Amino acid sequence: MATLDLEMNSLLKDITIDPANDAVVIDGVSKIFKKSRPLLSRWHKEAVEAKQKREVRAVDNVNLTVKRREIVGILGANGSGKSTLIRMLSTLLIPDEGTVRIFGYDVIKDEAVVQKLINRVSVEASFFKKLSPMENLLYAARLYNMSGAEARKNIREILTRLGIKPDRIDAPLEDMSRGMQQKVAIARAFLTSPILLLLDEPTTGLDPRSKIDVQTFVNELRDVHDATILITTHDMDEAEALCDRVAIIDKGRIVAMGETQALKRVVADIRGQVEPVSMNEVFMHYTAAHLITEEQVKRYGSWEKAFEALEAQREEEE
Numbered sequence: 001m002a003t004l005d006l007e008m009n010s011l012l013k014d015i016t017i018d019p020a021n022d023a024v025v026i027d028g029v030s031k032i033f034k035k036s037r038p039l040l041s042r043w044h045k046e047a048v049e050a051k052q053k054r055e056v057r058a059v060d061n062v063n064l065t066v067k068r069r070e071i072v073g074i075l076g077a078n079g080s081g082k083s084t085l086i087r088m089l090s091t092l093l094i095p096d097e098g099t100v101r102i103f104g105y106d107v108i109k110d111e112a113v114v115q116k117l118i119n120r121v122s123v124e125a126s127f128f129k130k131l132s133p134m135e136n137l138l139y140a141a142r143l144y145n146m147s148g149a150e151a152r153k154n155i156r157e158i159l160t161r162l163g164i165k166p167d168r169i170d171a172p173l174e175d176m177s178r179g180m181q182q183k184v185a186i187a188r189a190f191l192t193s194p195i196l197l198l199l200d201e202p203t204t205g206l207d208p209r210s211k212i213d214v215q216t217f218v219n220e221l222r223d224v225h226d227a228t229i230l231i232t233t234h235d236m237d238e239a240e241a242l243c244d245r246v247a248i249i250d251k252g253r254i255v256a257m258g259e260t261q262a263l264k265r266v267v268a269d270i271r272g273q274v275e276p277v278s279m280n281e282v283f284m285h286y287t288a289a290h291l292i293t294e295e296q297v298k299r300y301g302s303w304e305k306a307f308e309a310l311e312a313q314r315e316e317e318e
């Protein structure tokens with residue numbers, strides 16, 4: 001397979017990277033948001049108490065190390081803290097507790113260096129919608145001091161590799177589907193050849209073929225360009241296909257960490273099954289409000305029945 005010439009930015013030329021450092025070291029990191037109570041509770045008789053803001057530990061004492069060239073998945077339900085964690089790694093949010101180091105550089109003290117080492121793709125990517133993908137990416141390339149001719153060639157190659165048809169490359173972005181626009185956002189992150197790529201749900205909303213295009217390209221970026229990739233996803237198949245290791249996050253805490261095959265065997269053992277379970281079952285196991293014990297499996301007749309019963313109980317309690 002032909003490789004893409006992505007090594008065209010000069011962003012990293014003055015940065016020293018010690019090969020002994022891991023790509024990401026997250027040490028005891030928490031992020032606490034204050035949320036107003038719902039309006040109704042303000043009319044409650046305990047007005048003083050109701051005025052207090054509720055604290056949400058969106059990320060709660062997370063420890064995680066990502067080695068160079070690893071692809072690590074962060075899996076979690078809606079609101080579990082994935083995006084908050086990624087935002088702290090990309091210097092968009094400041095941790096309230098703990099430290100984050102990217103290739104040895106601290107996200108607070110060395111913010112400017114960290115910003116050159118990483119690139120983040122998220123669904124809320126901002127673009128000039130009247131301009132074409134080519135124009136948008138040329139604009140980004142200029143911000144990164146890339147030469148026009150070189151950038152133009154690379155942009156066309158990356159967009160084509162991601163499955164954008166040649167006639168769409170120069171047409172306004174606003175005429176493209178949301179999924180296609182998402183691919184352009186991904187292309188923009190690849191353009192700078194970051195050594196750490198943070199992908200926040202990159203394939204949500206993409207059709208199966210587009211998902212595979214993106215996954216293939218992510219793998220290529222690691223294999224050919226030595227990138228380290230941290231990816232958040234709801235898609236268990238994607239996690240299994242792409243990630244060397246996954247961390248499952250629930251209510252801001254990492255509740256399981258490891259290779260997908262190993263986690264599947266662990267959960268099968270807990271459930272007394274010989275065959276490994278699916279990643280969906282692993283996810284359900286670790287994110288259920290109560291970890292399901294062998295005794296509960298026996299009491300309710302099957303793991304699924306125990307899960308349903310305990311989830312119903314959890315909803316009632318809430």
Ligand SMILES: Nc1ncnc2c1ncn2[C@@H]1O[C@H](COP(=O)(O)OP(=O)(O)OP(=O)(O)O)[C@@H](O)[C@H]1O
Binds near residue numbers: 056058079080084085
């Ligand atoms: N700026 C904010 N102010 C207050 N609360 C916030 C803020 N950002 C996130 N939260 C809360 O923190 C928790 C974690 O949110 P986060 O967006 O990190 O979850 P997520 O796992 O990325 O969810 P999703 O899969 O839906 O994107 C949620 O309870 C959310 O409501």
